Amino acid sequence: MSYLRSLLSEASDAMLKVYTGIFLLVVLIFKTTVTFYFLDPNASFLDYFKGNLLPEFTGMIVELILFIFVIDVLRDSERKNQEKLKSIALHNEKVDIEHRLRHQLRILVRRVFEDVDLGSSNTGANFKFHASEHEENQETLRALKLMLTDELDSNVFAENLVQSALFELPMIMSLASVNSNLSGRHLKAWMAIIFFLKQISERKNLKDNTEKLIDWIAMFDKASFQQKLSSKI
Known part of the structure; x- marks a missing residue:
């Protein structure tokens, strides 16, 4: 959590919009998945979770982690470049x-x-x-x-x-x-x-x-x- 707080506090306005977009996309997928589950009376929530919800969220989490990692590397590189230029x-x-x-x-x-x-x-x-x-x-x-x-x-x-x-x-x-x-x-x-x-x-x-x-x-x-x-x- 402390890492995420640091990431958000140091993020630019553009990056905050990107993070907000990712969060809203995750919420939308969750809402859509749950809605389809309730439309199917014969569906077992556990089966549906294992077969649909869990893979989708696992993929999203992996992509989000990779995305944050890449952004962090780019941000660190930019910070070092700025420090070098300042020096x-x-x-x-x-x-x-x-x-x-x-x-x-x-x-x-x-x-x-x-x-x-x-x-x-x-x-x-x-x-x-x-x-x-x-x-x-x-x-x-x-x-x-x-x-x-x-x-x-x-x-x-x-x-x-x-x-x-x-x-x-x-x-x-x-x-x-x-x-x-x-x-x-x-x-x-x-x-x-x-x-x-x-x-x-x-x-x-x-x-x-x-x-x-x-x-x-x-x-x-x-x-x-x-x-x-x-x-x-």
Whole structure:
């Protein structure tokens, strides 16, 4: 009975009409069979039940069970398909959000390390920071971190670093809540990025705070890599 209640409660309007039709058909066959029995005065109800009513109802019950089984299989398949489509839609939405946030981090890194030479005719201004290039991203961020000490010897670089932090901080802060749509790791990384950007904007311990800023940008990239947010499904 609990299975039938579940079946009826989850059924669509169209399926409820089908179930109602089956029930009415069974009632009609029963009524017709009983009517013919009473029209025949010589009929034995037990013989009539065995010879006519029982086979008909047995056949109907078997057909009904098969019908419900097929409907249940189809419904289960449809439910799984809907869940899969929902999962794909959620993943693709996360990819869009991640790429928007990544774009802002790309702008930040390019602005800070714009003139830093990365070799092979590349500078910080060419840093792509694509989600699909995780290893390259990590390698470049490590290289920028190693170059930081020498770069900070330049007052021009240090001033650009502070001004970039001041300029980018409001935008980075405005996007903080969006990270909750990705994961706790993304949100943690983003809040750390905000913290160290603020420290840099206040000219506090530029070397240590910039190194930590780079570490947390790398952590954001790592979190996306682990969640396979490089591309849509």
